[in-house]
Amino acid sequence: MDARQLIDDGRSFDMVMMLEVLEHIPGPAQMLPILRRLARRHVLLSVPREPFFCALNFMRGKNLTRLGNDPEHVNHWGRAGFQRFIARDFEVLAAPGVFPWTMVLARPRQRE
Secondary structure, eight states: OOHHHHHHTTOOEEEEEEESOGGGSSSGGGHHHHHHHHEEEEEEEEEEBTTHHHHHHHHTTSSGGGTTOOTTOOOOBOHHHHHHHHTTTEEEEEOOEETTEEEEEEEEOOOO
16 A cells, blocks of 8 residues: 555554565655655565666666666665665665665654
8 A cells, every 4th residue: 555545544563564665766865754754663675686686677678778667666775875875864774685675673763
């Protein structure tokens, strides 16, 4: 379900998972406050780990004219860059190695 619809309903959850979504959203930073409102305790997020994801696509012959980039992927993060992006609004608790993705378990930062 669209996360924006969930906050419109006033719902929140102990854990919110957004797996392989943020790479598709123009202006992904606007999703962070939405995730903060939805997640009471934790978020589990994943995105393709770049540049490896594109390279693996290219090596298997996918999206050759785009050098392996999926046309619907508008955002690209490496492991450290994605963690920095999430750390704006969340405390990163773990970032397990699940190659070729970057996965982050985090909790909302306390508001000051």
